[in-house]
Amino acid sequence: MDVTKKKVLNGYHVIFLVQNVMIGMSLLSLNNSLSAVGYSQWWFPILFGIIANITLIPMVWLSLQYKDDDLFDIHEKLLGKWIGKFLNTFLIIYAVVLFSAIIQHYLDLIQISVLPERKITGHLILFILLTVFIVKGGIKSLARFCILTFFLMGWIVYFLRWGIMYGEVSHLLPLFNFSSSEFWEAFRNGYNSMIGYEFLMFFFPYIIHPQKAFKHASIGIWITILFYLSVTIVGAMYFSEWQLENLFFPILKLFQAVDLTFVERIDTFGITIWVFLILTTAGAYLWMAKKGIDSVREKNSNYHIYAVAIFTYIIINLPFTQVMKETLYEKDFYVSYGLILWPTVLCIVHLVRWKKKEVV
Known part of the structure; x- marks a missing residue:
């Protein structure tokens, strides 16, 4: 585990940490999230990328002022010990709930x-154990898994060519065929797909060349945007507006159009290997929760990983209605x-x- 904040992350680690943590489940439902603007959704990832790059600037600038500190440490230095620990406790809860939401949503899809009609308790335990195994190796272990995931999953965009073959290019125009309220709804729902690049503030102290962090994180963001742009363009070409609005995971429906002689159900295959992306995203928030507990307790311990894992299992199995859980996850x-x-x-x-210090 990261006993100290040792510099272990190269530029390519930063790129793929940012890129993989962002994608997760978002890519599967992106077309549906942007359905409020209909076919005009295809250029929204470019807008999201610009906003993400702009909001990345204060993250990196602040982190450069405290090169050896993560956001948990910065809170205590800037806001005082007690306010800092209160905010850090809030971030721990946020990370644990988000970790639970990512696992829950993927297992529900499975x-x-x-x-269908099978219990997922065994899969839940296995998923949590795999995430713990990845995170126990520290941030570099998680970064290496992100790189592996990129090369295992990146080729799947090849399947989009069937959507291009059977789609209608005319759907891509006009560009601004929506009202302001529809734009806001699509933006609010769609920008969820960008969540993850803020994770940079938590692993920043481990970066070997922090002065290059903005460039590397930006590359990670725009790699993600290229994937999103591919999916929204093909989705707008292939689906009707009704399908975009009513199919929660349109990309899986698109995979059903794939015609390969040696594989019957590409959508099932895609869902199964998607676990790699889910593990990277879930692993990031498990690691974040662990580091938060380390900060609040002022003690670095592997037991904090196990505590978060057990608590996550309890949250997912709480006897609450699905509506209550979804409300909690949405607020998070x-x-x-x-x-x-x-x-x-x-x-x-x-x-x-x-x-103030200068004045004094």
Whole structure:
């Protein structure tokens, strides 16, 4: 485990950590999330990428002022020990709930599409154990798994060519055929797919060349945007507006159009290997929760990983209705928007404190 904040991450580690943590489940439902604007959805990933790059600036700038500290440490240095620990406790809860949401959503998809009418308890335990195994090796282990995942999963975009073959290019125009309320709904639902690049603030102290972090993180963001852009363009060409609105995972429906003689159900195959992407995203938030507990308790321990894993198992198996759980997970995702904007506030606090010191 990372006993100290040792510099272990190269530029390519940063690129693939940012890129893999962002994708997760988002790519599967992206067309549906943007369905409020109909066929005009295809260019939204470009807008998301620009906004992500802009909001990345205060994250990197703040982290460069505290090169050896993650966001948990920065909170205590800027806001004081008690306020800092309170905010860090909140971030731990956020990470644990998000970790639970990612696992729950993927296992629900598996149960609906691949293993109907079967209990998923065994799969849940196996999934959590795999995530713990990856995270126990530290942030570099997680980064290496992200690189492996990219090369195992990146080729799957090849299957989009069937959507291009059977799609209608005319669907891509006009570009702005929507109202302001539809734009806002699509933006609010769709930007969830960008959540993950804020994870940079938690592994920043481990980067060997922090001055290049902005460039490498930006590359990771735009690799993700290329995947999103491919899916939204092909989705807009292939599906009707009704399908975009009513199919929650349109990309799986698109995979059913794939015609290969040696594989009968590409969609089932795609869902199964998607586990690699889910493991990277889930692993990031498990690691984040672990580091948060380390910070609050001022003690580095592997037992914190196990505690989060057990607590996650309990959350997923709580006797709450599915609606209650979905509401909790949805609110947690909205907290992510606040976390993306939060570094801007901390930058202001840092500048105010710095000016006060200069005056004194």
